[in-house]
Amino acid sequence: MFMKVVIIGAVAGGTSAAAKVRRNDENVEIKIFDMDYDISYSGCGLPYYIGEEIGNRDELTPRNAEFFKKKYNVDVFRRHEVLKINSEDKVLTIKNLDTNNVFNEKYDKLVIASGARSIILNIPGVEKSNVFYLRNVKQADKIKEYIMKNKPKSVVIVGTGFIGLEMTENLKNIGIKVTLVERFNQVTPGLDEDMAVYVEKYLKSKDINMILGDSVVRLKGEEIVNQVVLQSGKTIDTDFVVMSIGVKPNTELAKEAGIELGINGSIKVNKKMMTNIKDVYACGDCAESYSIITGKPLYRPLGSTANKMGRIAGDQLSGGNLEFRGILGTGIFKIFDMTVAQTGITEREAISEGYEPVICHNIKTDKPEYYHGKEMIIKAIADKNTGKLLGVQIVGYTGVDKRIDVFITAITFGAKVEDLFHLDLAYAPPFSTTKDPVMYTGMILDNAINRGRKLITPDELNKLIENKSDVTIIDARVNKQYEEVHVNNAINIPHDQIREKADELNKEKIIVTYCNKGVTGNAAQNILINKGFKKVYNISGGHKNYKAQTK
Amino acid sequence: MFMKVVIIGAVAGGTSAAAKVRRNDENVEIKIFDMDYDISYSGCGLPYYIGEEIGNRDELTPRNAEFFKKKYNVDVFRRHEVLKINSEDKVLTIKNLDTNNVFNEKYDKLVIASGARSIILNIPGVEKSNVFYLRNVKQADKIKEYIMKNKPKSVVIVGTGFIGLEMTENLKNIGIKVTLVERFNQVTPGLDEDMAVYVEKYLKSKDINMILGDSVVRLKGEEIVNQVVLQSGKTIDTDFVVMSIGVKPNTELAKEAGIELGINGSIKVNKKMMTNIKDVYACGDCAESYSIITGKPLYRPLGSTANKMGRIAGDQLSGGNLEFRGILGTGIFKIFDMTVAQTGITEREAISEGYEPVICHNIKTDKPEYYHGKEMIIKAIADKNTGKLLGVQIVGYTGVDKRIDVFITAITFGAKVEDLFHLDLAYAPPFSTTKDPVMYTGMILDNAINRGRKLITPDELNKLIENKSDVTIIDARVNKQYEEVHVNNAINIPHDQIREKADELNKEKIIVTYCNKGVTGNAAQNILINKGFKKVYNISGGHKNYKAQTK
Known part of the structure; x- marks a missing residue:
């Protein structure tokens, strides 16, 4: 008898696993069950579908069930919900959502690729029909349909992660006024604050409203939401709401089956993508990853990682030796230019x-x-x-x-x-x-x-200043630039005068140099260090960065 | 007494060395002598200056002698030719090209960064005034001036390395008809031939004339060149000629001083950029590099490498420990899009x-x-x-x-x-x-x-076919694509039929699969291998690449 592999979930992780199993072995029987109608779609393309960058919906779902049958001899069952995993008898209880028929399905090896879903805030009004999420094609369709029908003029987007900001661009591009609400004091909370300020400044220049350090507590409106109420008491009138405050893994089923969960409730897996239960693998947005840097568990669900994990799970369960090497937690997004x-x-x-x-x-x-x-x-x-x-x-x-x-x-x-x-x-x-x-x-x-050319961040410098430390700050730019704007208490010694004037300075004191972006500040720092100064720091990113950090 | 460093050459290598010495040490005396008027210019920007992508000539030479004095306390002497290196007494004989004054200059450490110059063919007519080279700003000026004055309609560019092709783009963009002459049978001889065909095809689509596998033997014309004569007897009428057949290092001076030369006549250096003579360093386009891959000497003069070498030479001679780690022989160029x-x-x-x-x-x-x-x-x-x-x-x-x-x-x-x-x-x-x-x-x-999924290049396949090897070639694309065009003798078994039809094939014979680009060909290959076929190869790059290789 040939081995039978059953996979739960037919998006990135599940289909990658299936394809890899088939590449390794012609004889395995492979079945995939997915609750959804759309399979193998590009979740990352959804914001661009809404923004009309992607004209044709089919481009998001290039592969249908027929494709998997023909190309990989894999049977994909859509609209099938797995109700229960019985890992002792290796059998799943599955419900056909169209017929409501419930049946059992045996497996030799199981792959859980059940994905993740949007986090839903527990606040009044979230159930209204103009409150949207963006996780799958159906939700994207709903947003598109709402926009076409109602021609909304304004939106509140809750959350400023990359989905929130990609939606900002795409909705703004079709003429909708965007207000962002973020509970942290910065946009894109994944970034350090000193980098987020650059994004914030740019968003402002693009006429995007931002309310930072505030949370949504209520969505008001009769039939549909027309006002968002914040913790601070502030209210924002809006034609609709997009919630993008993150996702959580779909792991209730796994948990009930006794599968061990890890960080953020994701399924714990080893480098072979095996769970704690024999012959049960997990991959994709429902599975735990780990950091290459720290070696510690990390939950950072992304399509690229799901593909990797799926391929590895598929390889492992069909005799291969591919192992997951962790992730760096890479992320990238475009927002306008x-x-x-x-x-x-x-x-x-x-x-x-x-x-x-x-x-x-x-x-x-x-x-x-x-x-x-x-x-x-x-x-x-x-x-x-x-x-x-x-x-x-x-x-x-x-x-x-x-x-x-x-x-x-x-x-x-x-x-x-x-x-x-x-x-x-x-x-x-x-x-x-x-x-x-x-x-x-x-x-x-x-x-x-x-090489002893130490840097000081704007934040560190401000702390020195606040603590009234005895520090000499040297603006090494030309006088005209200094006159325009400079760090408080800085003295101006243009770089080409530092050689002569160095002797007037105290060699034992802390000295901070800077220029516009850092290069000439470093040149000034070099001169002082080479002349025997002991504690010379150059401002990281120069005055340009210092200024950006000063709100 | 402070150390005195003298540098020959003030473009990429020499100025990088000077700057690094100064960053390390305030007290060293640093002098640079250069024959040219323009210093520290961006040689790689020259084609774009001619093509008017760069409007302002100053952008090519952002740093003048005053800059180096002010910023690095480095004295740059332009239009000064070093006539002789006396490494025994550590003294240079130098001629001021403006005054013809000849003087001696002592050094403690010497850096030779004398660069390279265009190779000039030894054929009749090369001395004519409308035969151009592109190594420095002055030569670029001459080309620009000639174009402005004479409004030429056509050019012959000899050599299809990256300078030749960058010039092709830039001259074409200002409306000049370009004919390329290349002595090899392919363009961009640095590439493998099977990649050069893609460039060639694109150049054709851009209406660029190409004559490959032919050499220039004579440049004809009375006052100026108006015809190029090739080895084959072919002639090309032209309004001017650009020669870009490569460069050779300026190392005559070094050689006379007993400095050991290496590949292509470049100066032999160790990882500290030291020559065989004590306290004499070399860097930039006059110096030998080596390959990270093979560990062997390599002469591949580029601005980026010159910068690296200069920084390392400067660091080493002022007490640092930076060492050159070799190059990969990287190159990149843009030609139109x-x-x-x-x-x-x-x-x-x-x-x-x-x-x-x-x-x-x-x-x-x-x-x-x-x-x-x-x-x-x-x-x-x-x-x-x-x-x-x-x-x-x-x-x-x-x-x-x-x-x-x-x-x-x-x-x-x-x-x-x-x-x-x-x-x-x-x-x-x-x-x-x-x-x-x-x-x-x-x-x-x-x-x-x-993993046993072997590839076969179009070239290898053609050899198999030529040798009448017993090989079954399977076109795994759909029938319509097969009918349009396919590899000679290929049979058509669309990928989704290979599972059933595999049994009709001989498992011991060599089988070659292919699709359009390689993915489905690989899928077909997988099926056959998993069904026990022993010798299955997939065409590298599929039919698309196969077709491109068939002239």
């Missing part, structure tokens, strides 16, 4: 994990200015003790996706900050600067960690 | 270096098709014995620069093909596909090397 990307851990997380993080903010253009280069700011976090990169966040316009992928690759291979300078990256003016921003980031951190 | 990039070694080089290369051609879009993704073809070369990536060539339109940089980073850290799938690269529809093309490339090669 801006790209926001991150990988690894944040400064916040680095501190709470007990690292001694060294931080740099590197402001550089992605290409030469003469070739339309645009500025990006790279925040990189390295471990002082090992010199290894721990995480990177980038906010910019063009070329951000390239730099994050290079950082990701470097971090995956355990790169130390000094390795980045040596990369023989591809240079020509249409693509990069002679030294790529990635290389510069490495040089700055190498100088800070290994 | 196409991007061509490569890194590491080619298939050709892999064979001649004694590797047993495994080749894949991976045709994928850089983004989902619903998000305007465009196809690129990635040729990757891996070592069968170690599973390590040896080199990559990519031809495509958007996102090519990102993929090559990810490959570069992976190769630098010694990536094996199976590592690529595990990368947690940044995915969202505006930036990538769920599995990035880089990951797919790794999966294809992993399958070929470690």
